[in-house]
Structure formats: C-alpha cells, structure tokens
Amino acid sequence: MAFKGAIEIDTAHCKGCGVCVTNCPTGSIRLSGMVNSKGYNYAEMTGDACIGCSACALVCPDSVITVYRVKI
Amino acid sequence: MAEKILMKGNEAIAISAIRNGVDGYFGYPITPQSEVMETLMKEKPWETTGMVVLQAESETSSINMIYGGASCGKKVMTSSSSPGVSLMCEGISYMAGAELPCVVVDVMRGGPGLGTIQPSQSDYDMIVKGGGHGDFHNIVIAPASAQDMYDFVDWGFELAFRYRNPVVILSDGIIGQMMEKVELHPAKPRRTAEEILEAAPWAVTGKPAGRPRNIITSLSLDSDIQEVFNQKLARKYAEIEAREVKYTEHLTDDAEYLFVAFGCSSRICEAAVDELRQSGIKAGLLRPVTLYPYPFGRIGELAGQVKSIMSIELNLGQMVTDVRLAAGGKCPVGFYGRQGGNIFTPEEIVEAFRKFNNLK
Amino acid sequence: MDIADIKRPENLVYRKPALITDNVMHYCPGCSHGTVHKLIAEVIEEMGIQDSTIGISPVGCSVFAYNYIDIDWEEAAHGRAPALATATKRLCPDKHVFTYQGDGDLASIGTAEIIHACSRGENIVVIFINNGIYGMTGGQMAPTTLIGMKTSTTPYGRDPKLNGFPMVIADMIAHLDGTAYITRQSVHTAAAVRKAKSAIRKAFEYSEKNIGLSFVEIVATCNSGWKMSPVDANAWMVEHMFRKYPIGDIKDVLK
Known part of the structure; x- marks a missing residue:
C-alpha cells in the first residue's frame, strides 16, 4: 500500500531548529531561505515525495507541523 | 457541657x-x-x-x-x-x-x-x-x-x-x-x-472543561506584574492590620506602669503584676495575642497613660523594638529577659522592674 | 493528486495536541522540553484525564511548563516537586499527579525529596529531563554532566577529582522498593518519540494501580548550553550521553 502525504507548517511559530529535516525519510522538508518575524529560517515542505509518516511532526518541539495522508 | x-x-x-x-x-x-x-x-x-x-x-x-x-x-x-x-x-x-x-x-x-x-x-x-x-x-x-x-x-x-x-x-x-x-x-x-470548591475556587482540583486552568505559583519575571502583586499583598496586609489585631489586658485601667509580654512570658508577667499590686504599685499587663498584626495602637495609647513600659521576653530583646515603636517616645521603654532556655520567675521580673524604674 | 487535495480534514493524521496551549514556548530552538510536553499532553488527552491531572513544575527551564499544558498546575521551589506531589496525591488520591523536573532540580538540590518519594512508594509519575547541564542559569555543571564535558563552571571539562562523578539517578532509585516502573528514553527521532510516549502512558497507567512511583527519564539535549546546533546536539547525545545513560527499561514490577 502506498501513501501520499502533505504537511502544513505554522511558519510564524517555527524556530527553524532543523530536527524535522534530519528526521524526514523522504527529504520532503527543508529550512527556507526566508525568515519569519522572529528571524528564524522556518521549515517548509519541498517536492512531492512526502508520505505523511508524521516523523517531522513527532520530533517537532514546538508542535508547528500538521500532517495529512491519503492512500493511493 | x-x-x-x-x-x-x-x-x-x-x-x-x-x-x-x-x-x-x-x-x-x-x-x-x-x-x-x-x-x-x-x-x-x-x-x-x-x-x-x-x-x-x-x-x-x-x-x-x-x-x-x-x-x-x-x-x-x-x-x-x-x-x-x-x-x-x-x-x-x-x-x-x-x-x-x-x-x-x-x-x-x-x-x-x-x-x-x-x-x-x-x-x-x-x-x-x-x-x-x-x-x-x-x-x-x-x-x-x-x-x-x-x-x-x-x-x-x-x-x-x-x-x-x-x-x-x-x-x-x-x-x-x-x-x-x-x-x-x-x-x-x-x-x-x-x-473546598466554594472556599478555594483558586485551588488545583483537576481542570474541568469550561474553567481556565488553576496555577499555583509565586513566579513572575515581569517587574511591573510583580510590583502589582506586591502592592496587592500590601493591601491585604493593611486589611489584616485594620481588622485582626488581638490582645488581652490585665489591670491596665488605672495602671501607672505597663508590662508587655506574649505567650508563656505573659503568664509569668501576670503573677509579677499581681505581686506589684499587692505592694501598692499600680502595674498592668498587655499581652499581644497577635504578633502580626501587632497592637501598636493600644500600646501607644497606654504609653501616654503610664510612667514606663517594660517588654518581658525569653530572648535578648526582640519584641521590645516594636514596643518602642508603639510607645513613640511617650514614656521610657525597658526590657528584661532570660536566654538559653532559662525562664524568669515573677520575683525576678519584679526586681528588674524596680531597678529599671528606680523604685525601692 | 494536488497537495491541496491531501490537506483535507478527513486526511488529518497528526496535529498539535489539543492540550498544548497557544502560548509560544520560551524554549530555545530544538529543545527537548517542547517535545516531552507534547507527549504528556497527548497521553493526558488520550487517557481522558485532563480533569483529574495535577502537574507540578520545577525550577529551571521548565518552570513555565504550566503555560503550555492545559491542566491545573503547582509550581514548586527548586527540587521540592516530589514533596508537593506527595501531599497532593495523598490528599487527593483520585487524581493523577506528576512532577516534571530537570537534572539540576531533581538530581542536585532535590535529591532528598526524590529519593524519599521513591522510597515511600508515592503513587505519582516523575518525568525527569536529563541533559547533563543547568539550562536556565546559563549552562553550569549538573550532577549528571559527563566527565570531560565543558560547562560554564567546568570550563576545562568535568574533572572527577575536582567535581566528582556523574550521578545515574534512575539506576540508584531502582534499588528502592517503592518504585514500580523506571525507564530511560529519548525524543531525538520519531521512533524514540513513539517509545517515550508509550513509556509516559505506562507510567500514568501504573500510577492508577497504586503500586508505587513511576519514573520516566528522558535523556535530552541542551543545544544552547552545549553550544551546538540542535541537530549536532542530538548526534552528540547519541554518541556520548547514551553511553553513560543507556536507553531502555530499568525496572518494571509488573513484568
């Protein structure tokens, strides 16, 4: 069974720690070149390889990631 | 009964x-x-x-x-x-x-x-x-x-x-x-x-849906918030001072000399007062029952009536500072105490009283 | 399939726990505290015990834990959380009572309180965050600081001749008859987070059985205090902290 996923990031509250980036098995999340109002390079989804596994959200200390997943 | x-x-x-x-x-x-x-x-x-x-x-x-x-x-x-x-x-x-x-x-x-x-x-x-x-x-x-x-x-x-x-x-x-x-x-x-919910709505009892969480803390990192809290405490203390002062008096109506003593010392002092009364000296006793709030007002009144006040304590003289404050210079204030776990007798207090007041 | 089509309510698989408040956490980027807070909030939510849970926060970085999890809280003096928890649980035996303490709080100034709460077998949960350093006061040595580790009070590295040896609290308290469940976990990977959450859930469930104190140590990072990036701190923790503080269950009286 295959899954396709998507994440939504509360970029205003992301602190850009990057822990999600190293935990993503599909390389679907990266730190943006842009900064939020606190000056952090916030995380953003990249590409279309996300499988909605929630690894990024589980390790996120600030609970800023929401994860969606569908079977395909 | x-x-x-x-x-x-x-x-x-x-x-x-x-x-x-x-x-x-x-x-x-x-x-x-x-x-x-x-x-x-x-x-x-x-x-x-x-x-x-x-x-x-x-x-x-x-x-x-x-x-x-x-x-x-x-x-x-x-x-x-x-x-x-x-x-x-x-x-x-x-x-x-x-x-x-x-x-x-x-x-x-x-x-x-x-x-x-x-x-x-x-x-x-x-x-x-x-x-x-x-x-x-x-x-x-x-x-x-x-x-x-x-x-x-x-x-x-x-x-x-x-x-x-x-x-x-x-x-x-x-x-x-x-x-x-x-x-x-x-x-x-x-x-x-x-x-408990009625007497202490602030208490932590487990947060039910529909009420904000109750937090018991003494911490505030914001100086302005802390100052507001300190001033709230000050208002509370002012209310306590206005409402809760409690003391007892023994033979103070016509007293010319006053003793102030609390706790066990007040019991011993009462005997000293009675002894002095028997020898014709009009002594009286005020016992603060609340030490905070302190009966500054009443001691101040009596300071205007008596020739002197003595604070009698089982220490080196701690409450006497408050007695002096209460007397406000209206009369001399003396102290007699014992320390180290020793206890004075009524006779000792009478002797110290006579010495302080230059009475034979 | 478009990303917009995936982001529909029926496809939601993970979101911020309902019991995590909207207050922005004051923790540094990548700090393990936020992750552990989230797990506690999820466990309380899933067990449906919000209205019967009382948390006790410590002194240290997590002093403000009460700002982040939507339950009733008591904020303790440094190291004293187990004393507060003892009375809270004994006076309110139907409540779920947990302390949340760092290593400065629990392993240094609060050793007497934690050891005796364990020894008495108080039916409480203790969450112990061990990152080998004092975070809030600026990175001083903790009892759990590793040998050779540089902190602001061991600028040349912890030297056992000068500073003594790291304390391994979880193993120490395992010898006390009053403890029911003792485990050491971490939250640096998704798999670790899942295991840590199960451990916290088990600890809360054990506290309902009145069989003694449950203790969940989380080996954690303090990237600011360690002067590393969050990602590097996680790698350093795996390489160095896990050697002294190995991950896994230490005691389970029901097994």
Missing part, C-alpha cells in the same frame, strides 16, 4: 487538628514538639476523619508537602521547633508568594544554632519580621496556654483561608510541654469537595 481533658499543649494541637477538620499534617520530629506528630500517629485520624498524617524526611520537605496540600485547597499544617522552622522559611516564603493558606506551629527553643531544647521566645524576629525572603508577612498568633493551643488551630485556619496567607502559631517549649485542662469544643467535620 464540653469535655475537659488534661493534656500537654503539643497534644492539644494534635487533638484540635483532628477535631477541627484538618485534612493533613506533615511533620518531622524535633524536641520540644514531637508530641504533636506522635499524638496524631497514635490517634490514627485517617481511620476516622480521613485526615492524612505523614512523617517527612526533613522540615524542608514537610513545609513543601504543606505547599502541595494547600495548593489543593486543603487545610494542611505542620509543626516544628526553631532549627526546623529555619529550614521551613523557604517554603513559607513560597506560600506567601503563592498566597496559600496554611498553619505552621513553631514550638520555640533556645538558639542560635542547635542551641538548647528548653523554652525560648527567640524566633520573634524570624517569624514576625521575616520567615523567609521577600516582602511579606506571616499572620502570627501567640498562645499562652494549652487551651490556646487547642483553640488557635481552628482560628489559624480561619485567618489563613480568609486572607490566603500562612499563619504561624508562635508557641514555645513551656506551652508545648505544660499539661493543663483543655476544653474540647464540639468537633467540626472536614470540608467536602464541594465546600
């Missing part, structure tokens, strides 16, 4: 706690107050009223157990003696900062340091002026008999909950150890969960 039983002051504290619906006692053994916890353990109130009694690993821990119990809106108390109360000062300050009601009993002994195990009143400054770091006051009530020990537990909780403030029963080794007749007033049950 209420039952009368012969008991020690320390035992009266324990029996009163059980009979007045106290929810928990947490303590640590120290002479001369160990009978409080021993009596509670012997009485096993957890089988009758459901009161929790626990021997903690230290006074530091027992006062923090009180902090935890008081946070839940429960009537909780501890007792100790001077060196143990020093350790408790941390927790007392936190409870003043978190505005928690509790009753702490200090059965004073001689100090500083380990000092002696005999009676003393040398924690006056520590408890009345401080009791820990920061800008706060304990409400301090000073029993002078085993009956007071019994009665002050309930009164202490009444004050503690009325003002959300720690109350210290400042007793001493004489009152704690002395056996006297104690009238046991009718028993009062422990508060129900509903009564």
Whole structure:
C-alpha cells in the first residue's frame, strides 16, 4: 500500500531548529531561505515525495507541523 | 457541657487538628514538639476523619508537602521547633508568594544554632519580621496556654483561608510541654469537595472543561506584574492590620506602669503584676495575642497613660523594638529577659522592674 | 493528486495536541522540553484525564511548563516537586499527579525529596529531563554532566577529582522498593518519540494501580548550553550521553 502525504507548517511559530529535516525519510522538508518575524529560517515542505509518516511532526518541539495522508 | 481533658499543649494541637477538620499534617520530629506528630500517629485520624498524617524526611520537605496540600485547597499544617522552622522559611516564603493558606506551629527553643531544647521566645524576629525572603508577612498568633493551643488551630485556619496567607502559631517549649485542662469544643467535620470548591475556587482540583486552568505559583519575571502583586499583598496586609489585631489586658485601667509580654512570658508577667499590686504599685499587663498584626495602637495609647513600659521576653530583646515603636517616645521603654532556655520567675521580673524604674 | 487535495480534514493524521496551549514556548530552538510536553499532553488527552491531572513544575527551564499544558498546575521551589506531589496525591488520591523536573532540580538540590518519594512508594509519575547541564542559569555543571564535558563552571571539562562523578539517578532509585516502573528514553527521532510516549502512558497507567512511583527519564539535549546546533546536539547525545545513560527499561514490577 502506498501513501501520499502533505504537511502544513505554522511558519510564524517555527524556530527553524532543523530536527524535522534530519528526521524526514523522504527529504520532503527543508529550512527556507526566508525568515519569519522572529528571524528564524522556518521549515517548509519541498517536492512531492512526502508520505505523511508524521516523523517531522513527532520530533517537532514546538508542535508547528500538521500532517495529512491519503492512500493511493 | 464540653469535655475537659488534661493534656500537654503539643497534644492539644494534635487533638484540635483532628477535631477541627484538618485534612493533613506533615511533620518531622524535633524536641520540644514531637508530641504533636506522635499524638496524631497514635490517634490514627485517617481511620476516622480521613485526615492524612505523614512523617517527612526533613522540615524542608514537610513545609513543601504543606505547599502541595494547600495548593489543593486543603487545610494542611505542620509543626516544628526553631532549627526546623529555619529550614521551613523557604517554603513559607513560597506560600506567601503563592498566597496559600496554611498553619505552621513553631514550638520555640533556645538558639542560635542547635542551641538548647528548653523554652525560648527567640524566633520573634524570624517569624514576625521575616520567615523567609521577600516582602511579606506571616499572620502570627501567640498562645499562652494549652487551651490556646487547642483553640488557635481552628482560628489559624480561619485567618489563613480568609486572607490566603500562612499563619504561624508562635508557641514555645513551656506551652508545648505544660499539661493543663483543655476544653474540647464540639468537633467540626472536614470540608467536602464541594465546600473546598466554594472556599478555594483558586485551588488545583483537576481542570474541568469550561474553567481556565488553576496555577499555583509565586513566579513572575515581569517587574511591573510583580510590583502589582506586591502592592496587592500590601493591601491585604493593611486589611489584616485594620481588622485582626488581638490582645488581652490585665489591670491596665488605672495602671501607672505597663508590662508587655506574649505567650508563656505573659503568664509569668501576670503573677509579677499581681505581686506589684499587692505592694501598692499600680502595674498592668498587655499581652499581644497577635504578633502580626501587632497592637501598636493600644500600646501607644497606654504609653501616654503610664510612667514606663517594660517588654518581658525569653530572648535578648526582640519584641521590645516594636514596643518602642508603639510607645513613640511617650514614656521610657525597658526590657528584661532570660536566654538559653532559662525562664524568669515573677520575683525576678519584679526586681528588674524596680531597678529599671528606680523604685525601692 | 494536488497537495491541496491531501490537506483535507478527513486526511488529518497528526496535529498539535489539543492540550498544548497557544502560548509560544520560551524554549530555545530544538529543545527537548517542547517535545516531552507534547507527549504528556497527548497521553493526558488520550487517557481522558485532563480533569483529574495535577502537574507540578520545577525550577529551571521548565518552570513555565504550566503555560503550555492545559491542566491545573503547582509550581514548586527548586527540587521540592516530589514533596508537593506527595501531599497532593495523598490528599487527593483520585487524581493523577506528576512532577516534571530537570537534572539540576531533581538530581542536585532535590535529591532528598526524590529519593524519599521513591522510597515511600508515592503513587505519582516523575518525568525527569536529563541533559547533563543547568539550562536556565546559563549552562553550569549538573550532577549528571559527563566527565570531560565543558560547562560554564567546568570550563576545562568535568574533572572527577575536582567535581566528582556523574550521578545515574534512575539506576540508584531502582534499588528502592517503592518504585514500580523506571525507564530511560529519548525524543531525538520519531521512533524514540513513539517509545517515550508509550513509556509516559505506562507510567500514568501504573500510577492508577497504586503500586508505587513511576519514573520516566528522558535523556535530552541542551543545544544552547552545549553550544551546538540542535541537530549536532542530538548526534552528540547519541554518541556520548547514551553511553553513560543507556536507553531502555530499568525496572518494571509488573513484568
């Protein structure tokens, strides 16, 4: 069974720690070149390889990631 | 008619706690107050009223157990003696900062340091002026008999909950150890969960849906918020000072000389006053029952009536500072005291009185 | 399939726990505290015990834990949380009572309180965050600081001759008869987070059985105090901290 996923990031509250980036098995999340109002390079989804596994959200200390997943 | 039983002051504290619906006692053994916890353990109130009694690993821990119990809106108390109360000062300050009601009993002994195990009143400054770091006051009530020990537990909780403030029963080794007749007033049950919600809506009871979470804390990192809180405490203390001052007087109406003494010293002083009266000297006694708030007003009035005032204390002269403040220079103020666990006799007080007043 | 089509309510698989408040956490980027807070919030939510849970926060970085999890809280003096929890649980035996303490709080100034709460077998949960350093006061040595580790009070590295040895609290308290469940976990990977959450859930469930104290140590990072990036701190933790503080269950009286 295959899954396709998507994440939504509360970029205003992301602190850009990057822990999600190293935990993503599909390389679907990266730190943006842009900064939020606190000056952090916030995380953003990249590409279309996300499988909605929630690894990024589980390790996120600030609970800023929401994860969606569908079977395909 | 209420039952009368012969008991020690320390035992009266324990029996009163059980009979007045106290929810928990947490303590640590120290002479001369160990009978409080021993009596509670012997009485096993957890089988009758459901009161929790626990021997903690230290006074530091027992006062923090009180902090935890008081946070839940429960009537909780501890007792100790001077060196143990020093350790408790941390927790007392936190409870003043978190505005928690509790009753702490200090059965004073001689100090500083380990000092002696005999009676003393040398924690006056520590408890009345401080009791820990920061800008706060304990409400301090000073029993002078085993009956007071019994009665002050309930009164202490009444004050503690009325003002959300720690109350210290400042007793001493004489009152704690002395056996006297104690009238046991009718028993009062422990508060129900509903009564706690009503008496202490601020308490942590588990957050139901629909009310904001209750947080018990003394922390604020914002100076402006902390200052607003400090000023709120100041208003509370002003109310306490306006409403709760309590004292007793003995032969003060026509007194030309005044003694001021609290706790056990007031009992001994009363005998000295009577002795002086027999020899034609119009002496009188004012006993502050509340040490905070202090009866500054009444002592000030009497200072305008008498030729002199003497503060009689079992220490090097701590309360005398407040007596001087109250007298406001209207008359000379003297001091007589014994230290180290020694106790004065009425005759000694009379002799010191004659010397201070240049009377033969 | 478009990303917009995936982001529909029926496809939601993970979101911020309902019991985590909207207050922005004051923790540094990548700090383990936020992750552990989240797990506690999820466990309370899933067990449906919000209205019967009382948390006790410590002194240290997590002093403000009460700002982040939507339950009733008591904020303790430094190290005293187990004393507060003892009375809270004994006076309110139907409540779930937990302390949340760091290593400065629990392993240094609060050793007497934690050891005696364990020894008495209080039916409480203790969450112990061990990152080998004092965070809030600016990175001083903790009892758990590793040998050779540089902190602001061991600028040349912890030297056992000068500073003594690291304390392994979880193993120490395992010898006490009053403890029921003792485990050491971490939250640096998704798998670790899942295991840590199960451990926290088990600890809360054990506290309902009145079989003694449950203790969940989380080996954690303090990237600011360690002066590393959050990602590097996680790698350093795995390489160095796990050697002294190995991950896994230490005691389970029901097994």
